[in-house]
Amino acid sequence: MKRKAYDIMPYLFFGSLFLWLAMPLAQAQQPQGSVRVDSIQISRARDSVRIAFRVSLDSLEVRSNRSVVLQPFFKGEGGDRWLPAIEVMGRKRYLYYLRNDSLTYAGAPCRVVKRDKAVAQRLDYQTALAYEPWMEGASLYLGEDQCGCGQVISRAQRPLAVADIAWHPALAYIAPQVETVKSRRLSGQAYLDFPVNKTDIYPDYRRNPAELAKIRATIDSVQGDADVRIVQMQVKGYASPEGTYRSNARLAQGRTEALKAYIIGRYGLADSLFVVAYEPENWEGLRAYVAQSTLADKEGILRIIDSGEEPDAKERRLRNAYPQAYRSLLADCYPGLRRSDYRIDYVIRGFNVDEAKQVIRTRPQNLSLQEMFAVAQTYQPGSPEFIEVFQIAVQYYPTDPVANLNAANALLEHGLAEQALPYLTKAGDTPQAANARGVAMRMLDRYAEAETHLRKAAEAGLKEAETNLKGL
Structure with a gap:
């Protein structure tokens, strides 16, 4: 009568750590007897x-009419998997196996061997699984059923090995260049209002309270900082074209001098x-205003503006040729042309x-990229x-390739590939940037x-890229 093949509950044990690079392990822990x-x-x-x-089967005792089933088992947080078994048969059992349609105790074993005490028996086992995070x-x-009945004979064994297969990317940061002198600048535009033909500033006149406050806020941001020294203040005034x-x-000159004095x-x-x-x-x-406007006479007005005529002649032609458009410009455009850049x-x-x-x-904002990089080195990657x-560095240096590369690398250290992608688009074309893009794509x-x-x-x-290519 044929016996039905079955899966066994294994006798378990384990030992040493093995890295994903597939380097040999140190001596593994062994089961209490047999293999x-x-x-x-x-x-x-x-x-x-x-x-x-x-x-190694050298110490394994198998009765002539019996089998010993070796059943690997892979278990982690959130998942486990039985692996294909090895069935080791005694002499009579093996003959029965050959004569009876490959009957085995183990369900679909990957290998069936006959125990031979006359030689040193070594079995190489290999299997592959679809990767899952667990x-x-x-x-x-490794489970071992020595009686052919699926009975667990010991629960005291330790694991044979622990898988360290998490991929740890090698990332290459770039240290920013040291700034010998940290030169910075702040700029803005103010639209001060002056009475007709006047050059004196009246702080409470029309828009002036808000516009002067804007200028003061810019100066205050550096003037009150003990770590900052102002080296130059530039002021440029503009008037509109109406009048001579x-x-x-x-x-224009008088109003610019008035702002300087203020x-x-x-x-x-x-x-x-x-x-x-x-x-x-x-x-x-x-010209910039007219070019982007929807004025009906836009092309004619632009031809006058671009002509080589004297300013007063151009202004008269503009006023006479296109009176309706000119009135619109006086109301909507000219006030914005009178400004002070600082x-x-x-x-x-x-x-x-x-x-x-x-x-x-x-x-x-007072730190250079190199100083921020030095701060980062005091923390665990x-x-x-x-x-x-x-993140702070790339906020204050948003277009700098080094700042973007290092910000991307910092996120990749934490496995945040999607968040790193926007920075990688601005990280430049260095080998370090190519490596970071490769890491993100692999993740x-x-x-x-x-x-x-x-x-x-x-x-x-x-070298980091060569490391990241392993296993890929």
């Missing part, structure tokens, strides 16, 4: 997990810090790391503080793209 297991390898390549080991850190056990060029030149009077800045300029008639601003150039002192760790919380520093399981980027970086000599 010996060594050369354990647990590795991951893309979406597959490979498990391999060698079993397999990272999972334990490998001579009159407009007087108004700033000096309020802040006590030295006259030598100022660079003053003026534009008698803001034809450039007028710019503050200043330098910031350097900070050591301890100072920079305080400044980044209060006035991060991938930690919230580490990521935060690089997103876009392996072909990952390989393209990583090979580009590896061919440029970047």
Whole structure:
């Protein structure tokens, strides 16, 4: 009578750690008797997990009419998997197996062998699984049924190996260049109102309270900072084209000088810090306005503006040729042409790391990229503080390739590939940036793209890229 094949509950044990790079393990823990297991390898390549080991049967006792079933078992947080078994048969049992349609105790064993005490028996075992997240850190056990009845004979054994198959990317940061002098600037535009033909500033006149407050806020942001020194203050005034060029030149100059005097009077800045300029008639601003307008006579007006005529002649032609459009320009455009541009150039002192760790919380705009990078090095890579520093850096240096690369790397340290992608678009074309793009693509399981980027970086000599290519 044929016996039905069945799956067994295993007798379990485990031992040493094995890295995803598939390097040999140290001596594994052995079960209490019978078989010996060594050369354990647990590795991951893309979406597959490979498990391999060698079993020595030299000490295994198998009665002639019996089988011993060796059943590997892989178990982790959130999942487990029975692996194909090995069935070791005694002499009579093996003959019965050959004569009876491959009848086995184990369900679909990967290998059936006859126990031969006359020789040293070593069995190489290998299987592959589709990768699932629970397999990272999972334990490998080996079940042994010595009686052919599926009975567990011991629960006291330890795992044979623990899988370290989580992929740990190698990331290459770039240290920003040191700024010998941290030169910065702030700029703005104010639209001060003046009575007709007047050059004096009346602080309470029309829009002036708000416009002067805007100028003061810009100056206050640096004037009150003990770490900042103002090196230059630029002021440039513009008048609109209506009236004579001579009159407009007087108004533009006088009103610009009035703004300079207002700033000096309020802040006590030295006259030598100022660079003053003026534009008698803001034809450039007028042209920009007309070009984007929906005026019916736009093309004709632009031809007059672009002509080589003297300013007063152009203004008369514009007024006479297109009176309706001219009235519209006087009401809607000309007030915006009368403006004052201002710019503050200043330098910031350097900070050591301890100072920079305080400044980044209060006035991060005072730090250079290199100083922020130094702060980041005081934190564990991938930690919230580490990521935060690089997020601050890219906030204040949004177009800088190094700031974007390092911000992307910090997110990739934490496995946040999707969040890193916007920064990688602005990270430049260095090998380090190619490596980071490859890491992001690999995290997103876009392996072909990952390989393209990583090979580009590896061919440029970047060691981190060579590491990231392993297993890909």
